[in-house]
Amino acid sequence: MKQSKIVGLTGGISTGKSTVSKYLIKKGFEVIDADKIAKRALDKESFSYNEIVKYFGQEILDENKNIDRKKMGSIIFSNKEKRNKLNEIVHPFVFESIKQRILESKNEIIFLDIPLLFETYNSYKKYNILFDYIIVVETSLDIQLERLINRDNISEELARQKINSQMSIKDKIERADIIINNDGTIECLYKRADEVLIQLT
Numbered sequence: 001m002k003q004s005k006i007v008g009l010t011g012g013i014s015t016g017k018s019t020v021s022k023y024l025i026k027k028g029f030e031v032i033d034a035d036k037i038a039k040r041a042l043d044k045e046s047f048s049y050n051e052i053v054k055y056f057g058q059e060i061l062d063e064n065k066n067i068d069r070k071k072m073g074s075i076i077f078s079n080k081e082k083r084n085k086l087n088e089i090v091h092p093f094v095f096e097s098i099k100q101r102i103l104e105s106k107n108e109i110i111f112l113d114i115p116l117l118f119e120t121y122n123s124y125k126k127y128n129i130l131f132d133y134i135i136v137v138e139t140s141l142d143i144q145l146e147r148l149i150n151r152d153n154i155s156e157e158l159a160r161q162k163i164n165s166q167m168s169i170k171d172k173i174e175r176a177d178i179i180i181n182n183d184g185t186i187e188c189l190y191k192r193a194d195e196v197l198i199q200l201t
Helices: 017-026 034-040 049-056 069-077 080-104 121-126 141-152 156-164 169-175 186-200
Strands: 005-011 030-033 109-113 133-138 178-181
Touching: 005 017, 005 169, 017 030, 017 109, 017 133, 017 186, 030 034, 030 080, 034 080, 034 109, 049 080, 069 080, 080 109, 080 121, 133 169, 141 156, 178 186
Parallel strands: 005 109, 005 133, 030 109, 133 178
Antiparallel strands: none
């Protein structure tokens, strides 16, 4: 059986990666969303649940013994050590789940929607999840700021902080195989995505 082509899809905050991801799904392509899988890692059914509760304590649970995501978020947001510990517990679940989806897939192309792809690249490699191509969705800083301010209804200062907390889009572009520019209209973005699909298929 022919092995699927694995295409990583990433970008910066508010550059339009999620819009491209939704468009690919609409076009009938398989998109594996790493963020959605990471959220499932906090569910009671996941093998990481007990380890999370053991480390963080019962106070992170709601009345139904579910992990309260807001409480968890406030704990890890300001504590790097605890954030790293959560990642350490959650990552095996995420990578194993993605690997399983890839193995079970019968599609010729699988897109992996991963916001922090380059930051976690070595972990994907460790789990033998290898990329044939990596697409970066990029936009100018002015447009990125404007979209983020409007989307999250935040100040320019906070928007800049959020953008600066990530790997720079310039560094991501340098490591990309394919770049999708999103400085124009949504129609221009879809047109560029269609051109990339022709290139990949």
